[in-house]
Amino acid sequence: NRSLLPDSKVVYVAPSRALVNQVYHDLSDDLIQLGMSISKTSSVNEVDPTENAFISFNSIDVLVSTPEKLDLLVRRNHPSVENVSLFIIDEAHMINSGERGARLELLIAMLRRERPSAKFMLLSPFLPGDSDSLVEWLGGGNAIEVDWRPSEKIVLGVGAHGNSFSIQSLQSPFTSNSISIDTISIPLSYISKTSPRSKARILEFCCNQFSETGKAMMILCKGKTSANNTAAQIFDWIEAPKTVPNEVRTIQRYIEEEIGCSTIYSKALSKGIAIHHAGIPDDIRILIEHLIRKRLIRIVCATSTIAEGVNFPVTSVYFDTYYRGQNNLLSANDFWNISGRAGRTLVDEFGRIILPFDKKENIEKGLGLISRSAEEIVSVLSRLFIERENVLSILQQDDGLNKIMSQYPLFQYFIHLLNVSQNEYAVDIEELFKDTFEYTSLAAIDKVAFMDLCKSIYLSIEAKYSRFSGALKFADKTGFSVPSVLTIMREKSENKDVSDLNSWTPERLFNTSDNRNLSEKIRVIGALKETGLGIDNGRTPFSPEVVANILIAWVNGEKINTISSFHPAFRSISDDDKRISEFVKHLTNVTFKSSWGLGALEGIVRGNADQIEDSYIPSYVYYGVDNPKALALRMAGIPRFFSRSLSKALPDDLAGMTLSDVQARISSLSDAEWDSYRPKSSKLSSREWRSIVSILMREK
Numbered sequence: 001n002r003s004l005l006p007d008s009k010v011v012y013v014a015p016s017r018a019l020v021n022q023v024y025h026d027l028s029d030d031l032i033q034l035g036m037s038i039s040k041t042s043s044v045n046e047v048d049p050t051e052n053a054f055i056s057f058n059s060i061d062v063l064v065s066t067p068e069k070l071d072l073l074v075r076r077n078h079p080s081v082e083n084v085s086l087f088i089i090d091e092a093h094m095i096n097s098g099e100r101g102a103r104l105e106l107l108i109a110m111l112r113r114e115r116p117s118a119k120f121m122l123l124s125p126f127l128p129g130d131s132d133s134l135v136e137w138l139g140g141g142n143a144i145e146v147d148w149r150p151s152e153k154i155v156l157g158v159g160a161h162g163n164s165f166s167i168q169s170l171q172s173p174f175t176s177n178s179i180s181i182d183t184i185s186i187p188l189s190y191i192s193k194t195s196p197r198s199k200a201r202i203l204e205f206c207c208n209q210f211s212e213t214g215k216a217m218m219i220l221c222k223g224k225t226s227a228n229n230t231a232a233q234i235f236d237w238i239e240a241p242k243t244v245p246n247e248v249r250t251i252q253r254y255i256e257e258e259i260g261c262s263t264i265y266s267k268a269l270s271k272g273i274a275i276h277h278a279g280i281p282d283d284i285r286i287l288i289e290h291l292i293r294k295r296l297i298r299i300v301c302a303t304s305t306i307a308e309g310v311n312f313p314v315t316s317v318y319f320d321t322y323y324r325g326q327n328n329l330l331s332a333n334d335f336w337n338i339s340g341r342a343g344r345t346l347v348d349e350f351g352r353i354i355l356p357f358d359k360k361e362n363i364e365k366g367l368g369l370i371s372r373s374a375e376e377i378v379s380v381l382s383r384l385f386i387e388r389e390n391v392l393s394i395l396q397q398d399d400g401l402n403k404i405m406s407q408y409p410l411f412q413y414f415i416h417l418l419n420v421s422q423n424e425y426a427v428d429i430e431e432l433f434k435d436t437f438e439y440t441s442l443a444a445i446d447k448v449a450f451m452d453l454c455k456s457i458y459l460s461i462e463a464k465y466s467r468f469s470g471a472l473k474f475a476d477k478t479g480f481s482v483p484s485v486l487t488i489m490r491e492k493s494e495n496k497d498v499s500d501l502n503s504w505t506p507e508r509l510f511n512t513s514d515n516r517n518l519s520e521k522i523r524v525i526g527a528l529k530e531t532g533l534g535i536d537n538g539r540t541p542f543s544p545e546v547v548a549n550i551l552i553a554w555v556n557g558e559k560i561n562t563i564s565s566f567h568p569a570f571r572s573i574s575d576d577d578k579r580i581s582e583f584v585k586h587l588t589n590v591t592f593k594s595s596w597g598l599g600a601l602e603g604i605v606r607g608n609a610d611q612i613e614d615s616y617i618p619s620y621v622y623y624g625v626d627n628p629k630a631l632a633l634r635m636a637g638i639p640r641f642f643s644r645s646l647s648k649a650l651p652d653d654l655a656g657m658t659l660s661d662v663q664a665r666i667s668s669l670s671d672a673e674w675d676s677y678r679p680k681s682s683k684l685s686s687r688e689w690r691s692i693v694s695i696l697m698r699e700k
Contacts, residue, residue, distance in 0.1 A: 008085035012064045015091045015100075017043045021286065021637075022311065023090070024064045025698040031062065032660075039659055041065040041080075042635055043592070045072060045479065046599035046618040050632050054659045055080040067104050074110060075416060075476050084118050087111060092122035093333055095379070095437065105379055106413040109435040112138075125340050137440040151343030152350040155370055159357040160201040163188040165209075170355070172370040193237055199320075199358040203230075204237050206318055206354055211298045213241070213272055215315040215348070218300040218341060222321040224279040224581040227301040230320065231268045231275050232577075234299055244270050245296055250688045251287045251695075257683055258284060258641060260559025264577045272298035276312075278305050278588070279581030281560065283639050283696060290695045304330065306338060316352035317342040322365045329365070332372040379438035385446070388453045401460050405481070414461050415475045415482065478600040484528040488604050491524050498524060504602055504617065506626045510555045518548040525597030533593050540569045550587065551594060554624045557641055560584065595622040628654060636662045637696040642689060645679045663697050 012027070014020045024040040031038055039060045042051050045068065055063060056079050063080060065073070073081045089108065095101045111118065120138045155170040168183035190208055194201040203219070211217035221227040248269050255266040258281060265275055265284065274288045274297045291297050292312055300312060304324040317339055322330050330338075343351020355366035384391065394400040433439055433454045442450055465472055471485045478485065491498045497520040502508070509518050522544040526534035534542045549566040564570045564583040573579035599618035606615070620626055623634040629647035632654055638646055649669060650662065669677070674686040682689070 008083045009060055010062045010086045010088060011070065011081065011084050012062060012088045013067055013070055013090060014064060015067065015094050015104075016305075017066065017282065018285065019090065020064050020066055022289075027062055027064065028698070036061040037658075037660070038062045038064070041069040041073070042619065042622070043069065044599075044619045044622045045069070045592070045596040046603075047073070047076070047078065047614050048616045048619040048631065049614065050616070050628055050654065051619065051635065052614065053654070053657070054635065057658050067100075067107050071103070071107050071110075072479060074107075074114065075479075084115055086119045086121060087115075088121045088123065090123045093124040093337075096331075096333065102379075105437050109433075109437070110413065110416065112435045125337060133441045134437070137437045151345065151348045153339065153342060153353055154350050155353045155355065157355050157357045157363070157366070158202050158206060160197050160205065161185075162196045165202070165205050166357075170367070170370055173372070197358075199356055199362075200233070202356040202358055203234075203318070203320060206316075206356075207234055207238060207299060210316045210318075210352060210354065213298050214295040216292060216295070216297050216300055216313070217316040217318055217352075217354075218302055218306075218312055218314045219318045219320050220306075220338060221277075221301055221303055222323050223303060223326065224277045224585070225578060226321070227275050227277050227303055228264050228577045228581060231273050231299075231301040232264050234273055234301070235264075235268050235271055238271055238273075238298075240271050247294070247691070248291060248296055250684075250691050251291065253684055253688065254287065254639075254692050255284050258560065258639065259580055260561035261576055261580070263580055265580075269297075272296065274300045275302075276300055276306065277303040277581070279584045281584055286637075286696055287692070304334060304338065306341065312341045313344045313347075314341055314351075315344065315348050316354055318354040318356070319366065320356070322362070322369060330369065332369060335369045379436065379441055382438055382441075385438060385442070385450050385453065388449065391453060392456060395456060395460055401457075401464060402483075404457065414458055415465075415472060474600075474604055478603060479596070480528060480530050480600050484530055485600075485604070487528060488524065488601055491601075492605050495520070495524070497521070498601065499605055501606065504605070504615070506555075506617070506620060509617065510552050510620070510626055512552055512556055515545060515548040515552060518551065519544040521598060521601060522547045522551075522594065525594070525601055528597060531593040531597045533590070533597065540567075547590060547594065550590060551621055554587070554591065555620055555626050557624070557644060560587070563587065591622050591624070595619065632657070632662050633666070635659060636666065637698070638666070638693060639696065641682070642677075642679060642693070646677045646693075649673065649677060666693060666697065 012023055014023050020040055020043070024038060028038045037057070037060050039055055039057065039062070041055060041063065043066060044051070047055075060080070070081065087108075089104070095105050108120065112120070122134065122138070155172050157166075157168045157170055159166045165186045165188070166183055167186065186205075186209070188205075192201060192204060194204045206217065219227075219230060221230050252266040252269050255269075256262055259265070265280060268275060269291070274291060276285060276288055280288070288297075289312070292300060292314070295313075300314060302312075306312065319335075319338075322335075324330050324334060339351075339353045341351075342353050353370075355363075355370070357363050357366070391404060394403050397403070433451060439447060439450055465482045468482060468486065471482050471489065474480075474485045474489075475482045480488075493499070497503060497517065503517050509521075511517065522533065525531050526542055526544055526547070528534075533547060540546075546567055550563055553563045553566060560580065560583070561576075564579055567583065567586070570579050570583045570586070573582065595618035598621060599615075602615055602617055616628060616631065619631055623631055624640045625631050625634055625643055627647065629650045629652075630643040632650065633643040633646055634640065636659060646666070649665060651657075654662075669690075671686070674690050678684075678686040678689055684692070
């Protein structure tokens with residue numbers, strides 16, 4: 001394409017922050033040596049000046065992004081998403097996944113409408129059902145099915161019978177018919193620490209039978225606490241290795257330094273047991289994934305978050321649960337997506353999918369899942385069409401529009417269309433909505449009914465909000481609803497603590513001795529339904545002061561264990577493992593939502609609807625730093641705690657530097673420079689810091 005379109009680029013869309021990082025590093029490993037330039041977006045729902053410079057670089061060939069960040073860039077008409085010749089949508093089957101799936105579908109529809117010359121490539125481990133409708137939706141072309149797998153799969157049902165175990169192979173739509181074994185019985189060959197016929201005994205047996213260093217087994221657990229407890233249980237079952245690799249010891253020491261106390265996350269690594277879930281900080285998860293790739297891990301206790309695409313090179317996958325979260329049974333798509341981790345390319349002859357046969361209920365659930373192939377990909381908007389009579393009835397109510405928008409993930413798409421059409425009804429409604437997958441999938445007579453429904457919703461929004469043209473533009477640029485934008489505008493006009501531009505400096509916002517400035521701004525964004533900050537989570541009532549204290553401590557470099565003590569709900573949890581895992585998930589949510597809300601609030605205070613002036617504040621909140629050089633290092637993969645002292649290695653003026661330039665500068669530091677930049681209070685040596693940074697930047 002570059003020979004025909006020399007300024008064009010490819011945008012690779014990955015569904016999660018973790019997968020964005022993995023794809024970025026994998027593509028860099030493969031393509032930089034060919035002279036191609038790869039960059040990635042941050043996960044902050046804003047574009048600060050540093051990121052703006054990184055992704056606006058003219059010679060970028062491939063940009064990797066989440067759907068949410070790409071959506072923001074498109075709505076902002078950002079130069080990084082101009083001249084795109086190809087959009088690659090990874091894990092495309094997630095179009096089926098509730099609100100996020102609907103947003104992905106509408107994003108693709110928006111791209112098709114506003115980037116008509118671009119091509120689309122949807123990647124999925126399975127494309128069940130009639131793929132013709134997907135092909136037609138994307139503008140014609142080919143659906144290519146590659147009959148290749150990293151390794152063959154075998155599904156095993158394992159039962160416990162006192163001092164022996166039965167193993168039987170099971171047939172399924174996605175496993176090879178060429179691999180089959182008769183049911184076999186294996187006697188107990190070690191001293192068991194579990195009760196006979198229990199599910200724990202099956203797990204203990206599988207840990208001994210199917211896991212070893214270099215051939216890891218992943219255990220799917222029901223949630224964060226379950227993963228922690230399972231790891232602790234297995235730690236007591238298996239013998240310690242004669243030696244612990246130095247790389248493992250270094251990562252153990254880093255985990256304890258970053259968290260600020262000893263936890264199962266570092267302790268379990270000494271026996272080759274890793275834990276992976278949303279309650280672990282991102283940097284630590286990347287380090288754990290590194291140990292798995294290096295084959296230094298024997299067992300991985302993970303949750304269903306891995307279904308979002310992070311690649312684990314494991315030999316076996318053990319289903320300790322068939323649930324996603326507490327009460328949601330795994331879909332067939334989720335089950336086979338997770339099972340797909342079993343078997344490493346060119347290493348394992350086959351991957352094992354292991355189901356515990358402990359009781360009738362579990363056996364039936366397991367057999368039910370493996371008997372089903374993946375579900376057909378359908379538009380999430382089909383629910384809107386199916387329930388159209390009810391939708392039209394609700395629209396007639398006084399508050400009907402707000403009810404519709406709270407139930408169906410369409411609001412931002414309608415607002416964007418209303419904004420780009422400049423409120424002129426001359427726009428053909430059919431032209432606006434024919435790019436959705438739902439429209440393409442419908443029969444001709446149903447397309448008319450679907451258009452009538454969309455027209456009714458569109459006109460209702462236009463009638464209610466068209467007089468608020470400034471609010472419409474801000475809603476489109478920030479991703480907040482019009483009522484939320486109007487709330488912010490009212491606060492701007494009435495609240496000096498919000499409208500005073502001098503109150504938006506890092507020094508005043510993140511003042512460790514006075515949280516009132518940040519607290520007032522958190523109070524405002526906490527009232528916006530999109531942030532979810534003001535929702536009582538069942539632990540304690542919402543407190544702007546508590547949120548402000550957490551963010552101030554985070555930005556000023558406090559340890560995670562220390563920061564958790566600022567929240568009364570977490571301070572009262574005596575179990576360190578549970579407190580840290582629950583608080584990290586809370587912290588991740590607070591930093592993301594607060595950065596988004598503060599970005600919208602500051603943007604409306606500072607700018608106009610046509611050109612929101614981006615600032616550093618949202619990124620400082622998200623990454624936990626307080627200056628541009630430390631922020632650049634965080635984007636390059638440097639740990640939060642080290643980024644402060646290491647920022648001295650960068651020039652004061654970052655103009656013209658790319659993400660690769662920042663990483664190259666850090667890679668070139670001498671031993672003496674590493675010694676001088678090492679944080680004085682750190683327990684890690686400069687050599688250990690260098691090793692950690694090298695892993696996080698994925699150096700060769």
